[in-house]
Amino acid sequence: SQQGEEDPQALSIQEGENATMNCSYKTSINNLQWYRQNSGRGLVHLILIRSNEREKHSGRLRVTLDTSKKSSSLLITASxxxxxxSYFCATEEGSQGNLIFGKGTKLSVKP
Amino acid sequence: DAGITQSPRHKVTETGTPVTLRCHQTENHRYMYWYRQDPGHGLRLIHYSYGVKDTDKGEVSDGYSVSRSKTEDFLLTLESATSSQTSVYFCASTGTGGEAFFGQGTRLTVV
Structure with a gap:
């Protein structure tokens, strides 16, 4: 079954607000990654956080990882x-690079 | 963008026919993946490869086979296409950093 589960499934906010998406997973991981997918396009990598890291920033993105709770969050500031x-989390597990994706959160930012 | 291309981009085929999708990467990445994306399911892993001639099954491998005879090419074959295999197929590759690069997708319709 799929490793990551994003929450919420859909999120609608106004421009300038912050957006927070969560991801839960089930087994031990090497790292957790977040991707973005624009409609009809392939996925684009946003940020990777390793299992021994707790927080990472990249521009307006902030990712946290709590391995004890097997969860991660992606914060987009000033949307x-x-x-x-759509935003997806993906977990890498095992020694052979098995990369498993969740079902995604669909974010809508209204002007 | 990393050099990863899928062909064909669109295909309509009849039930029962074999179909092969091709993924080509120019990054010398070790790992390659095939996913299918369906509404409500996110991305599901079909097969992945961790080196030339080294492949393994993912979550939804039934009815699919793969081959990797060269580092740059990863082929996905539908042995006998069924309507349930109508989907958008994505190929991805990762290098040592763990970040995955995706192709633009192949929209397959089985009629």
Missing amino acids: RAADTA
């Missing part, structure tokens, strides 16, 4: 209409 997309 823009261009942030409208």
Whole structure:
């Protein structure tokens, strides 16, 4: 079964607000990654956090990882209409690079 | 964008026919993946490869086979296409950093 489960499934906010998405997973991981997918396109990597890290920043993105709770969150600050997309978490597990995705959160940012 | 291309981009085929999708990467990445994306399911892993001639099954491998005879090419074959295999197929590759690069997807319709 799928490793990561994002929450919420859909999120609608106004431009300028912050967006928070959560991801829960089931087994031990090497790292956790977040991806964005614009409609009809392939996925684009946003940020990777390793299992021994607790927080990571990249521009307007902030990712946290709590391995004791097997959960991660992605915060997008000061959202823009261009942030409208689906966001997926992915976990890498095992020694052979098995990369498993969740079902995604659909974010809509209204101008 | 990393050099990863899928072909064909669109295909319509009849039930019972074999179909092969091709993924080509120019990054010399060790790991390659095939996913299918369906509404409500996110991305589900079909097969992955951790080196030339080294492949393993993912979550939804029934009815699919793969081959990797060269580092740059990863082929996905539907042995006998069924309507349930109508989907958007994505190929991805990862290098040592763990970040996955995705192709643009192949929209397959089985009629």
